[in-house]
Amino acid sequence: MNTVNTAPQTRFDGRALINGQRTASVSGETFDCISPVDGRTLTTVARCAEADVDAAVAAARAAFEDRRWRGLAPAQRKRIMIRFADLLQANGDELALTETLDMGKPVKYARAVDVNSAANCIRWYGEAVDKIYDEIAPTASTALALITREPVGVVGVIVPWNYPMIMAAWKIAPALAAGNSVVLKPSEKSPLTALRMADLALEAGIPTGVFNVVTGYGAEAGSPLALHMDVDCIAFTGSTRVGKQIHQMAGQSNLKRAWTELGGKSPNIVFADCPDLDKAVAAAVGSIFFNQGESCNAPSRLFVEAGIKERFLEKALALVPGYAPGNPLDQATVMGAIVDKTQMNSVLRYIESGKSEGAKLLAGGEQALIETGGCYVQPTIFDGVRNDMTIAREEIFGPVLSVLSFTDAADVVRQANQSVYGLQAAVWTRDINKAHGVARALRAGTVHVNQYDEDDITVPFGGYKQSGVGRDKSLHAFDKYTETKTTWIRIDSPV
Numbered sequence: 031m032n033t034v035n036t037a038p039q040t041r042f043d044g045r046a047l048i049n050g051q052r053t054a055s056v057s058g059e060t061f062d063c064i065s066p067v068d069g070r071t072l073t074t075v076a077r078c079a080e081a082d083v084d085a086a087v088a089a090a091r092a093a094f095e096d097r098r099w100r101g102l103a104p105a106q107r108k109r110i111m112i113r114f115a116d117l118l119q120a121n122g123d124e125l126a127l128t129e130t131l132d133m134g135k136p137v138k139y140a141r142a143v144d145v146n147s148a149a150n151c152i153r154w155y156g157e158a159v160d161k162i163y164d165e166i167a168p169t170a171s172t173a174l175a176l177i178t179r180e181p182v183g184v185v186g187v188i189v190p191w192n193y194p195m196i197m198a199a200w201k202i203a204p205a206l207a208a209g210n211s212v213v214l215k216p217s218e219k220s221p222l223t224a225l226r227m228a229d230l231a232l233e234a235g236i237p238t239g240v241f242n243v244v245t246g247y248g249a250e251a252g253s254p255l256a257l258h259m260d261v262d263c264i265a266f267t268g269s270t271r272v273g274k275q276i277h278q279m280a281g282q283s284n285l286k287r288a289w290t291e292l293g294g295k296s297p298n299i300v301f302a303d304c305p306d307l308d309k310a311v312a313a314a315v316g317s318i319f320f321n322q323g324e325s326c327n328a329p330s331r332l333f334v335e336a337g338i339k340e341r342f343l344e345k346a347l348a349l350v351p352g353y354a355p356g357n358p359l360d361q362a363t364v365m366g367a368i369v370d371k372t373q374m375n376s377v378l379r380y381i382e383s384g385k386s387e388g389a390k391l392l393a394g395g396e397q398a399l400i401e402t403g404g405c406y407v408q409p410t411i412f413d414g415v416r417n418d419m420t421i422a423r424e425e426i427f428g429p430v431l432s433v434l435s436f437t438d439a440a441d442v443v444r445q446a447n448q449s450v451y452g453l454q455a456a457v458w459t460r461d462i463n464k465a466h467g468v469a470r471a472l473r474a475g476t477v478h479v480n481q482y483d484e485d486d487i488t489v490p491f492g493g494y495k496q497s498g499v500g501r502d503k504s505l506h507a508f509d510k511y512t513e514t515k516t517t518w519i520r521i522d523s524p525v
């Protein structure tokens with residue numbers, strides 16, 4: 031597909047999807063959906079608020095109560111979810127193009143990564159539906175204790191804009207597979223693919239009212255969902271700042287289950303005995319610049335052992351020109367646009383703070399492609415960063431790498447753990463004792479050894495500390511969307 035030429039003709043429907051119908055907001059208000067690629071307005075989007083959330087929750091509740099979804103045989107729910115995944119794939123080019131125009135990521139990654147992993151996630155949980163058994167506890171013979179899983183009910187899902195389809199899929203797939211109804215609120219910065227996903231879910235046969243999408247701003251559409259007295263669970267991915275509010279809102283309303291996947295400032299630790307320096311350099315640079323640095327798990331703090339730092343940085347700088355931002359609709363582009371002007375300006379402010387706090391700018395540091403009207407930032411590397419500098423402490427969520435140094439394992443573990451976050455980490459060494467010892471000492475939900483890019487739906491994803499509560503992906507995700515029930519049955523055996 032020639033995406034650069036197709037893009038201008040593309041039309042989008044920005045209405046919410048409630049109870050199986052595309053619908054304007056109750057107030058009739060909309061907001062503009064602006065592309066960071068070139069500043070054009072793609073469409074207007076329904077500006078949902080409390081009344082729309084009420085309608086979506088009521089539809090979801092009605093669907094849950096009459097069992098139109100959870101009452102289906104597991105094999106049938108499985109077939110429908112697999113059809114849903116197939117439809118995501120069949121419409122993959124359109125979804126990828128939409129994602130790129132809406133949030134700026136290179137279209138080749140939107141297709142190869144975002145569409146494929148969202149579809150794979152829906153398929154994987156769909157396939158799990160008729161393969162999970164409940165339990166019988168090893169109690170005394172005078173009783174039978176059944177331990178069963180039941181769907182929690184209505185699940186509210188709030189997601190960010192960096193991987194809109196994947197973040198939504200990680201939550202809606204296990205929630206739907208477990209038999210729940212869902213109300214999804216996508217980010218106001220990237221609402222379009224969530225709406226298309228819900229269209230395709232309906233087409234696949236997921237019954238009306240089971241999967242609803244309310245579009246709008248966090249304070250107007252997200253808060254009413256998190257505060258709703260008839261929502262049983264809220265699953266959130268986004269910033270730590272808003273994540274804390276989500277837990278508060280859950281507590282101040284009906285004590286709904288609250289699960290949060292939040293920010294990160296992941297340390298990437300390269301020891302002098304790293305088995306393959308070129309590979310470590312490529313991973314350090316590629317992982318921070320992938321998705322324009324807008325990845326929660328981006329290894330944004332690079333710790334290089336003092337003895338090899340100069341050689342490492344020389345190799346890293348040689349790779350930087352390969353990440354020059356370009357038109358994300360062009361299949362050759364590897365770094366696209368930052369999601370919007372607000373985020374771009376925030377990244378540029380962090381770069382200024384790095385300079386003013388004394389870090390040494392080695393590459394980038396400026397806005398790029400200004401003439402396009404879009405939002406682009408040069409790939410940026412700072413050396414001489416200390417852990418107490420703002421660019422080492424706060425999540426920048428842009429293409430900015432902070433390079434720090436260390437002397438030994440104890441020193442780097444102390445520095446790496448000196449963060450409010452604990453999402454991911456990496457260790458590069460050929461010493462198996464050092465690899466295991468450091469991996470164990472790092473306070474992070476995932477630790478990579480001698481690589482940074484392994485990823486699979488079968489493994490849990492989530493963070494320690496202020497990187498969130500709970501885990502997405504893998505069978506562990508079902509813990510978030512199911513209640514555990516014990517049923518005691520008395521057995522007075524006649525024999």
Ligand code: NAD
Nearest residue numbers: 189190191216217248252253268269272291292293294326
């Ligand atoms: P954000 O917290 O600003 O917004 C996330 C979502 O919350 C959006 O849909 C937004 O509309 C909504 N929201 C905002 N204020 C709200 C409120 N008061 N009540 C209810 N909802 C509200 O985050 P963002 O800028 O969209 O995303 C970037 C953040 O997401 C980064 O911190 C990143 O690390 C994090 N993230 C984490 C993971 C993970 O798995 N740990 C994955 C991706 C992104």
